[in-house]
Amino acid sequence: MKSVVLLSGGQDSSVCAMLERQVSDVTCLFVNYGQRHLVERESARAFCTKFGFDLVELDFPQYAGVSNSSDFASGESPVISNRNALLLTVGCSLAQKIGAESVTIGVCGSDQDLFADCRVDYLRVLNGLVFPLGEVKMPLVHLNKADVLQLGCRLGLEDWLKNGSHTCYNGSRKNNWWGVGCGECLSCQVVLKAVGGVS
Numbered sequence: 001m002k003s004v005v006l007l008s009g010g011q012d013s014s015v016c017a018m019l020e021r022q023v024s025d026v027t028c029l030f031v032n033y034g035q036r037h038l039v040e041r042e043s044a045r046a047f048c049t050k051f052g053f054d055l056v057e058l059d060f061p062q063y064a065g066v067s068n069s070s071d072f073a074s075g076e077s078p079v080i081s082n083r084n085a086l087l088l089t090v091g092c093s094l095a096q097k098i099g100a101e102s103v104t105i106g107v108c109g110s111d112q113d114l115f116a117d118c119r120v121d122y123l124r125v126l127n128g129l130v131f132p133l134g135e136v137k138m139p140l141v142h143l144n145k146a147d148v149l150q151l152g153c154r155l156g157l158e159d160w161l162k163n164g165s166h167t168c169y170n171g172s173r174k175n176n177w178w179g180v181g182c183g184e185c186l187s188c189q190v191v192l193k194a195v196g197g198v199s
C-alpha cells in the first residue's frame with residue numbers, strides 16, 4: 001500500500017511520516033508555496049535523507065503573490081490563507097498519480113483554534129472534493145504538542161525533533177535546551193510550553 005505524507009520539515013509532519021511508514025510505503029511531498037524561510041526545505045530534505053524516505057518537491061513560490069505567505073512580519077498573524085487547501089490538493093493529485101490510497105497531513109490539536117484550515121470539518125470537506133476515493137489522514141488532530149513530541153520520541157525521533165526539525169516562524173536555527181528556534185515566535189512558544197519551558 002502506498003501513501004503520501006505532506007512534509008514541511010517540522011515536528012508534526014516528521015512524526016506523521018514515521019507513523020505512516022508503519023503501515024504503508026511513504027512518499028513525502030514538500031511544497032514551496034513562497035514561505036518566508038526555505039530552511040524548511042532543507043529540513044525536509046535532511047529528514048528524508050536521514051530516515052530513508054522518498055521525497056517529491058513542488059515549487060510554487062508564486063503563491064506568495066496572491067496570499068499572505070511571505071509578507072507577515074514577525075509577531076503578526078501566521079495564518080496563511082487556504083494553505084492546507086493548496087497542500088492537500090497537490091498532495092491528493094500526487095497520490096492519484098502514484099496509486100497511493102491516502103494523504104497524511106500533520107495538523108494537531110494545538111492548531112485548532114487559530115488555523116481554520118487545520119480543523120477536521122474543513123479537511124473532511126476537502127477530502128471529499130479532491131480525493132473522493134482516497135483518505136485524508138490526520139493522525140495528530142486530537143493530540144496536543146506535548147503528546148506529539150512524546151509520540152515522536154517513541155518512534156525514534158527524539159534527536160531529530162530537538163536538533164534537526166524546523167518549526168520556527170522566524171527561520172532561526174539557534175540551538176536551545178528545548179530545541180531549535182528563536183524561542184519567541186508563536187511556533188517556538190508552543191514547543192516551549194509543551195516541554196514545560198513556559199510558565
Ligand SMILES: [Zn+2]
Pocket residue numbers: 167168169170171172181182183184185186187188
Ligand atoms: Zn521561533
